[in-house]
Amino acid sequence: MQTDITGRLLICCPDRPGIVARVSQFLFTYGANILDASQHSTDPKEGVFFMRMVFHLENTAVTIAELEKQFQETVATPLQMDWKINYTNHRKKMAIMVSRYDHCLMELLWRWRSGELAVDIPLVISNHEDLRQLTKVFGIPFHYLPVDADNKAEKEKQAIQLIQDANADFIVLARYMQILSPSFVSTFPGKIINIHHSFLPAFAGANPYKNAYTRGVKLIGATAHYVTDDLDEGPIIDQDVARVSHRHAVNDLVMLGRDIERQVLIRGVVAHVEDRVIIHGNKTIVF
Known part of the structure; x- marks a missing residue:
């Protein structure tokens, strides 16, 4: 069980109202503190939304696998997201x-x-x-x-x-x-x-x-x-x-x-x- 998680969430999906709210609400449900958030939307004709969000979870009962599974089912799939979360405790090689x-x-x-x-x-x-x-x-x-x-x-x-x-x-x-x-x-x-x-x-x-x-x-x-x-x-x-x-x-x-x-x-x-x-x-x- 992971008790101290800092994640960097990257998202690309079709643009529509409420994306930031859906992601933020999901993280709030798990007690996450959002440390940084940046977003960008292309022109309306192309209609693509991009976001990077850094969040911190402390003393949580949820595992990384469960967090990602729930995110896929409740947020990513309904909003047609390409996404990934990288965690700062993994030092890249x-x-x-x-x-x-x-x-x-x-x-x-x-x-x-x-x-x-x-x-x-x-x-x-x-x-x-x-x-x-x-x-x-x-x-x-x-x-x-x-x-x-x-x-x-x-x-x-x-x-x-x-x-x-x-x-x-x-x-x-x-x-x-x-x-x-x-x-x-x-x-x-x-x-x-x-x-x-x-x-x-x-x-x-x-x-x-x-x-x-x-x-x-x-x-x-x-x-x-x-x-x-x-x-x-x-x-x-x-x-x-x-x-x-x-x-x-x-x-x-x-x-x-x-x-x-x-x-x-x-x-x-x-x-x-x-x-x-x-x-x-x-x-x-x-x-």
Whole structure:
């Protein structure tokens, strides 16, 4: 029996009057204290309602399983809800995949070690050996899976097995410079976060800084997004930009961009960890 529960409830359903009241009344019935509530409705034509509610139950006689069963029967089914509750006593496990660039990996590891990123990191997977020693300093297992055209499918299967064996809740591609197969992506739907070194949808794919320089843009940026089968087109979690000019060479853009990448990635990861993101089609609602 669970005696102290803090849950984060995420809801997506057809919009109609009384949704907040129904959810609040249900939680009140079980003695819950609502700590935070945010909601968003799309335009009337689309008519979709989204909500995030954080609640606390103390010294309750109800189990989590019973609470969720009753919510499904009395609230979710009548209101046609897609919903989930994540509980703060479950510390999410984050797997990291990386290639040779270390700046995003270092940002994640530093935030984790300082306690600012409330996750466990059971493993780092890389297709290069370059960052093994750095990862070892943080006491995290490092797995080297070199990928080429002939062994890509085999190495992806090994990576999937490692991630599943570690019971990882989600994966962060911290500048992992390989395109994941549809088979890999479908194994972890909505659970793979990528940082792309461009303000998408501009300059998707490889060499975005060089392409931005060639195009003569005045803004460069970075995008944290969920991975789908369509390259760099998944639901966007966070973005940011910096101003540049004709005085900046490609290397200048790369250096400026790395700072943006680190900040955007950590904001996207934290939003996911704190259950503030609802995926709706190819968009996100980020509370």
